Structure formats: C-alpha cells, structure tokens
Amino acid sequence: MSSRSYRYRVLLVDDNPKPVETLRNLLSSRGYGCEVALTWRDALTQVKRQVFDLVVSGYRLKDKNGVMLIQEMQGIKPGLAGLVLSSFSDMKAVAHDTHQSDAIHFMTRPYQDDKLLKTADDVIRTSKKQKTAKPERSEKDYILDHKVYSHSAISDLERVYPGITQGIWDEAIDKVKWRRHRR
Numbered sequence: 001m002s003s004r005s006y007r008y009r010v011l012l013v014d015d016n017p018k019p020v021e022t023l024r025n026l027l028s029s030r031g032y033g034c035e036v037a038l039t040w041r042d043a044l045t046q047v048k049r050q051v052f053d054l055v056v057s058g059y060r061l062k063d064k065n066g067v068m069l070i071q072e073m074q075g076i077k078p079g080l081a082g083l084v085l086s087s088f089s090d091m092k093a094v095a096h097d098t099h100q101s102d103a104i105h106f107m108t109r110p111y112q113d114d115k116l117l118k119t120a121d122d123v124i125r126t127s128k129k130q131k132t133a134k135p136e137r138s139e140k141d142y143i144l145d146h147k148v149y150s151h152s153a154i155s156d157l158e159r160v161y162p163g164i165t166q167g168i169w170d171e172a173i174d175k176v177k178w179r180r181h182r183r
Contacts, residue, residue: 006033008124009051013043013069014058019085019109023056026113027120040069047073052080053124059086059106070104081127083120085109103127 010032014020017038024034035050037043040063047055055073057066070082082104105123107116 007031008053008120009033009035010120011035011037011043011046011050011052011055012057013037013040013055013061013066015039015060015062016058019058023116026116030117032120040064043069044073044076047076047080052077053127054081054083054120056083056085056120059084067104074103079103079127079130081105081123083107083123085111103130 007030010027012020012023012027012034013036015038017036020036020038024036027034035046035052037046040061043055043057046052055070057069059066061069066084066086067082070080070084074080074082080103084104084106085108086106087109105119107119
C-alpha cells in the first residue's frame with residue numbers, strides 16, 4: 001500500500017482478472033485507490049490488514065457468492081460498504097440477497113462507467129453517514145430502573161474514572177428514587 005492520498009480505498013474481488021483490471025483502471029482514473037483480490041481467501045486477508053471504504057465484488061465466485069463474501073467481511077469490519085456486480089440473469093437472486101442488508105448494493109453488468117462511479121460514491125457516502133450518525137434514543141432509554149440504569153452508569157463512570165463509584169452510587173440512586181416517589 002503506497003502513501004499516496006486517495007479519494008477512497010476500494011477492494012475489487014472477482015475470480016476473473018479481466019473485468020477486475022477494467023474496473024481498476026476506471027476507478028483509479030477517478031482518484032480511487034484500488035486493491036485486487038482474485039480469491040475469497042485473499043479478499044478476507046486484505047480486509048483484515050487494510051482499511052477500505054468499499055468492496056466491489058462479482059456475484060459468482062468459486063467458493064461462495066459475492067454477497068456472502070461481503071457479509072463475512074462486514075463481520076470483520078462492521079460498516080464496510082459493499083457493491084455486488086452481477087449479470088442480468090443473476091439479478092433476481094442478488095436483489096433477494098442484498099435486500100437484507102442496507103450496506104450491500106448491487107448493479108448489473110454491463111454497466112455504464114458514469115453510473116458505476118456515481119453508485120460507488122453514493123454507497124460510500126451513505127456508509128460514512130451511517131457510521132457517524134448517532135443512534136436515536138427512545139423514551140424507554142431514559143427510564144430510571146435502579147438495577148439496569150445504575151449498572152450501566154457505574155460501568156461508564158468506572159471506565160473513565162476508575163474507583164469513583166465505590167460505595168456512593170447505590171445510596172445516591174436510592175435518594176433520587178425516594179424523592180420522586182414521595183412527591
């Protein structure tokens with residue numbers, strides 16, 4: 001991996017080197033840093049060692065399909081975005097497989113270069129927004145249940161300030177609960 005700055009880092013996975021090289025040339029010409037994996041095992045090894053913004057995989061691979069590969073990679077690197085390229089004949093199966101994951105998208109081959117570039121950008125941006133978005137809290141997240149709330153609060157405090165909660169937390173929670181119920 002070179003020290004050159006890239007727009008995004010992409011891993012290209014396919015058993016056939018010809019379409020991968022074509023895709024690599026297209027993405028590289030637009031400022032993407034591309035790595036290639038021609039086997040399932042090589043793809044998993046690269047994901048463990050490097051950081052990628054997107055994995056682009058063919059659907060039909062020797063061992064498993066591209067959706068299964070990306071799902072396994074997401075187990076290693078949660079939030080990793082995926083784009084599966086399939087032939088028109090596989091479209092129904094790919095659509096079914098990718099429907100279960102918001103982080104895996106698909107396109108049919110042959111593709112238009114501009115459409116592929118736009119889709120890759122959109123998938124990466126969406127993935128980055130989801131990584132940085134704060135989860136919304138519901139009303140039940142704020143319920144003061146002594147056992148649950150005090151345990152999580154103590155854990156959080158102890159992680160930041162070891163020893164700070166010893167002996168005083170249970171007494172403080174009991175006082176707060178007593179005052180609320182008394183009113």
